[in-house]
Amino acid sequence: MNCETVQRDLPLFLYGELSLEDEQALQDHVEACAACRLALEGERRLHAALEARALEPSAELLAACRRRLSLSLRAAERPAGRMARLAAWLGMRAGGPRLPARAAAAAALVALGFFGARWSGGPSGLPAREGPAESQGARIRFLEPDPAGRVRIALEEVRRRVITGRPEEDRVQRLLLAASREAADPGLRAESLELLRGGAGQPGVRRALLEALEHDPNPGVRMKALEALRPFAAEVEVRQALARVLLADANPGLRVQAIDLLTQQGGREAFIGLLQELLNREENSYVRLRCRRALEELNASVGTF
């Protein structure tokens, strides 16, 4: 070993990265060579100086990092795993923002209400819902001012009929189904669903109930649908819809009902991940409490969510 090799290898020697043979050869050389001994001393002083500048992260910094990471993890999309599989099963993205569709629907309703009020109130100052078309069950189809300053209005009138029958009768059921989807008055929609309850075992009625549960803009109507579906809470499509309600419905009462129904049935362990996800994102303290209780009853971790 010559001086050049020794001085090049000094850091490796101090770090213990030399083979036993090379280490021995270096030590032998240093003992016999004053210049290399000096170089080794210099290298040791460099190490000491470097050691003195070492920083240890403070406990506060470490805690701050952990807190920030934890918050980011909650917001981050989860990797392929239980939640992703559950989300796929539910046909939705688990980490998605709450209520995009419902928020859009709500915005649309607000907009409709706004423009509707402007149209029906009009410059005449008449209160809304007193326009001739709505109050008389007719629609304006045509308007034509004439030279004499008058106006010709063509109305399309709908004749009112009364139909009487039992809710399970085909003709009545079809009308009730139409009302549950199309009636402007939420009271009518809720009443229709209530009358349809007895037929909830039939596919058409079941579809209407599920649709109302997830998509009706009125929480009272959605609750009515949930009540009608209660006897079928063990069925897969109902459980899937309830899981989506749990994650996406804006109404805390409905979310609580969904927790109860999902955890009262067999196979409830499948919803542990969903409940943990809800606990992560839930803002309502009562829903969180119910969710936490449900997890505890399932002996599942509520951890540091």
Place this chain on the structure above:
Amino acid sequence: MTPQPEPPPAAEAAAGVSLEEAALIRAARNGDQEAFERLVRLYDRSVLGLALNLLRSPEDAQEVYQEAFLRVYKNLHLFRADSNFHTWLYRIVTNVALDYLRKRKVRREAAAAAETPEGERDRLEGVPEPRALGDPQRALLNRELACRLEGALESLTARERLVFELRHYQGLRLRAIGQMLGASEEAAKTCLFRATRKMRAALRDFV
């Protein structure tokens, strides 16, 4: 992306993964955030220490910590359970740190160029106090030496700096450092030689 099948415990044992670590990795891969946070805690002090010593700024260190562990979380499904988790984790951490160092170097060079009319900036500005040590070492680290030392470290390339930090402060073997950087042990050794040579040259009058 197709999830990988869970490896048998024997594969984990062969890879030198502790049972606790293996269980945490499995749970975290299944979306268990609590398990992931526990897994993080097995390593995050040393990761933060590396970032802090590299970047000499708690704010920058926190950025690297955050970015590195989020990448780990997002890519955990790609980790092959028969490999070494520590090496895999540090490969991500070193990539993030290298990116950060390079970007910061460019920013600082641009800032230094802008400062030249007023003179050289004080390199000790923003340098945190060294940790308390015994008197001999504290005496050794006078202000001038600290200034030269920081200057010497700043003059290293990002890769040299990282290899030096991993070897000197993290105590990792050159073989492991090579693996983390996707290079050979020889390449890591060459980096270390260059780094120490530059530092020796910069501190010739002091050590």
